[in-house]
Amino acid sequence: MTIPSPCFADPLGGLSDQDWNELAGPRFYSSALWSRLCALAPGAVPGGLHVDLPGGGRAAVPVAAVRDEPNPHCRWQDQLARRGLPVPPPRGILIGQRRGYLTHVLSTPGASRAQAARGILDAVRSMREPERVNGSAPAARIAMFLTTPDVRLLREAGVDTMPVALSTDAWIEIPPGGWESWLDSLGSRHRARRVRSEVRRFARAGYRVWHRTLHEAHRDVARLMARTEARYGRHVDVDALSRSFRRQGELAGDRAEVLLCGKEDGAALGLCLYYRWQDTVYLRAVGFDYENLSGAAEYFNLTYYLPARLPGIRWLHAGIETPEAKAGRGATLRPLWLLDLSEHSVLSGHDRQVRRHNHAYLTGLRNSSPLVAGALDDELWQPFCEE
Incomplete structure (x- = not known):
């Protein structure tokens, strides 16, 4: 399947705001409004990737074509280098938003989530970059700030790399x-x-x-x-x-x-x-x-x-960073992950090295303070952090 570059024709890949929001549901950082707001930021070509599912319905995810991303949080090459992990090329497709730092695989309510993940993975690997950022070297396909359930879906769909722990995501329930x-x-x-x-x-x-x-x-x-x-x-x-x-x-x-x-x-x-x-x-x-x-x-x-x-x-979403201050106000700290969706990923075969990083990162959080240790949602961290 080849996904043509018109998915970069606008931030929603040609879908209407209403159709996109039906897929996004309660996830604000996946909404049509947030996609359009992110499109105002310079440094990338924004788009929306969407595919029809064989069992009915549609799957989608925000994307951005980047050559040299100015936002340090989304510079995957720097994030991985800091962790001592193999580094993909800086040019490629970011799967997710460039602001907000929370990425979901979207699908029509009631549609098969497994089919949605398979459809998105196939489409991501087949899509072409827009001419404005295209080049001769192989381009990366990197999803950032994914939740644990979405990582599991994409790995079951065929991703063979281990996710890399990026940050805590703080949620305060009222x-x-x-x-x-x-x-x-x-x-x-x-x-x-x-x-x-x-x-x-x-x-x-x-x-x-x-x-x-x-x-x-x-x-x-x-x-x-x-x-x-x-x-x-x-x-x-x-x-x-x-x-x-x-x-x-x-x-x-x-x-x-x-x-x-x-x-x-x-x-x-x-x-x-x-x-x-x-x-x-x-x-x-x-x-x-x-x-x-x-x-x-x-x-x-x-x-x-x-x-x-x-x-x-009912909820305050306090986002990434400063986990102790947020834990002190009752936040639950969930993990966010980087997952390389490239067909020939530089992270393939490095599962033990990635797990060591994830384990060390989680251990550092636990040891940073009793407040932070008590706020961690262990069920979401442990699948990819145990050595």
Whole structure:
């Protein structure tokens, strides 16, 4: 089967938003909106790969053709080199989104998941790159930030390489009873007292909190994110960042929401940018004017405590990195994997080496703190981490 390059004609491979969202379901980072937002980022040709299934229905996955990916999280050659593993060529097809860091094999509700995985694998291996990134050397086919169930599906479909542990993926469940039930679910009186104390400190600081769309607040978002980057020695062009957020806000509309805090009649001093999709808040970005904060747990209030109290919310998706801070707010830490789907992968025959890395990575997480160890979803980690 040959998949023609028109799957790169637009971010959804020619499907309508409605048809794509039927496949994506509750998975926001696989949605049509997120695919279109990712397409605004430079450095790759975005697309959508979809195939009809022999048993009826359709399977799909977001893809991007890359030659030299600027986003360090998605530079598979660097990720593997850092882990001392064989490195595929940097040019090729990324299976998954270039932002958001959560990839699923999508399929029509009720369709065979095994058929979906086989169809996607065959299509990925057969697809052509667009002329803009094509070259003479063999190109890689790399899926990044896959969940354990999707890794299992693709391996059963014929992938013979071992998945590489990339990161933790943090999910915070808000029980049906809401805020108070969530505090009770933290499993420790000390943690619940700490959260209550941080909420009281924020309230005593006299902050005003207001809610805007990203389109309305894009200048504040850019300014405060640039302040945060500067704190870590990274320079950001505020005007360019503001233009980028303005475009995102125009496209996302009221889906892209911003919580801002500041002193009465003053400029915003902190922000949290997030997206609501069904019963889940997807936390995207934070920014603070640190020099003018009151030291009142502004980060945790804007990032976790205020979103957790939004009506109808059952989950906060806190994403990758900083596992201990997220575990301290009740997160479960699930694994995300890199899986090389190339027919002749450089990782073939290196299962023991990959397992050693996965085992060491999981052991490092367990040993980093009791909080992190207790937050790991062992059932999802162990299949590819046991030596």
